[in-house]
Amino acid sequence: MMNDTKPPQFETQFAADIFHGLTTYPKTLSSKYFYDKKGDELFQQIMDLPEYYLTGKEYGILEKHREEIAAAFTSAEGFDLIELGAGDGKKTKILLRHFVENEFNFKYLPVDISKNVLDQLTKSLRTEIPGIEVVPKQGMYKKVLEDLAGYQTRKKVILFLGSNIGNLSQEEAVNFLKKISSSMSSEDLFFMGVDQKKDPQTVLDAYNDSRGVTAAFNKNLLTRINRELQANFDPDAFLHWPVYDPEAGTAKSFLVSTKEQTVQINSLNLEVTFREWESIHTEISQKYDDTSVAWLAKEAGLEISGSFSDEQNYFKNYLFKR
Ligand code: AVJ
Numbered sequence: 617m618m619n620d621t622k623p624p625q626f627e628t629q630f631a632a633d634i635f636h637g638l639t640t641y642p643k644t645l646s647s648k649y650f651y652d653k654k655g656d657e658l659f660q661q662i663m664d665l666p667e668y669y670l671t672g673k674e675y676g677i678l679e680k681h682r683e684e685i686a687a688a689f690t691s692a693e694g695f696d697l698i699e700l701g702a703g704d705g706k707k708t709k710i711l712l713r714h715f716v717e718n719e720f721n722f723k724y725l726p727v728d729i730s731k732n733v734l735d736q737l738t739k740s741l742r743t744e745i746p747g748i749e750v751v752p753k754q755g756m757y758k759k760v761l762e763d764l765a766g767y768q769t770r771k772k773v774i775l776f777l778g779s780n781i782g783n784l785s786q787e788e789a790v791n792f793l794k795k796i797s798s799s800m801s802s803e804d805l806f807f808m809g810v811d812q813k814k815d816p817q818t819v820l821d822a823y824n825d826s827r828g829v830t831a832a833f834n835k836n837l838l839t840r841i842n843r844e845l846q847a848n849f850d851p852d853a854f855l856h857w858p859v860y861d862p863e864a865g866t867a868k869s870f871l872v873s874t875k876e877q878t879v880q881i882n883s884l885n886l887e888v889t890f891r892e893w894e895s896i897h898t899e900i901s902q903k904y905d906d907t908s909v910a911w912l913a914k915e916a917g918l919e920i921s922g923s924f925s926d927e928q929n930y931f932k933n934y935l936f937k938r
Pocket residue numbers: 662670778779780782783822823830833899900901
């Protein structure tokens with residue numbers, strides 16, 4: 617039988633996701649698409665902003681507690697250190713340097729979606745930390761985790777830093793942690809950095825910096841759609857609008873249309889109309905506390921076996937076992 621309501625066929629997952637996000641109500645786009653070349657650069661700048669405390673706090677925690685962390689990671693037969701979303705590795709290098717200096721028997725397996733980022737990281741490690749054994753893996757976390765489930769030569773330590781878990785909804789976070797858990801054996805560890813609930817103004821400022829870098833980061837998604845899907849968004853016709861709900865611990869970012877407007881997305885054969893002040897939800901950055909992290913862990917079949925935080929409890933790194 618012929619089907620004349622056949623859904624449009626999309627070239628890429630990106631195209632399909634953008635189509636669906638802009639044809640549902642309320643409109644939504646996924647923050648995972650922030651990270652094109654320009655987005656990577658803007659995120660690097662965000663990490664150096666005075667308002668964006670997350671990176672500095674986690675850096676301080678790893679530096680201060682590196683001995684204790686190292687003691688938890690190591691084992692008689694050594695260990696494999698797998699980092700999901702390794703990025704520039706600036707924070708991880710604190711640990712890696714410590715491991716090499718103390719002649720630990722370990723291998724570093726950075727995983728990232730970006731080949732470019734991985735090449736740069738591998739190159740910088742070979743010069744900055746000579747002697748380190750690096751095995752880069754390009755791909756999506758999900759796929760790599762599935763592959764890793766079968767990869768077991770000795771103790772595995774999985775790193776997930778930077779509060780990247782915050783971009784996931786509660787349900788997605790549980791599913792993600794379940795995946796992690798099912799790729800772990802009883803001697804393996806999972807080490808995750810999690811931004812904590814705090815003064816709502818401090819959280820809001822982190823996503824609303826005075827120099828407008830975060831606004832540019834959010835709006836860059838529209839520029840990416842313009843380039844990759846032949847669209848004509850005017851980024852200046854949208855406001856960057858972050859909010860923080862202290863009850864849920866959820867920072868959300870929106871792009872808000874400042875006027876009634878129509879946008880053509882040629883590659884999708886789509887015309888999108890915006891009412892004046894209509895929003896596009898682009899990101900969540902969930903904040904947690906010990907209770908909500910314990911709940912997540914329990915749902916995923918993990919157990920918290922330790923944690924490290926800064927003096928203000930702005931940020932916390934948790935160690936989990938199965
Ligand atoms: C990389 C997901 C941890 O949510 O804090 C920074 C991304 N977005 N500023 C975060 C981000 C806006 C960041 N994570």
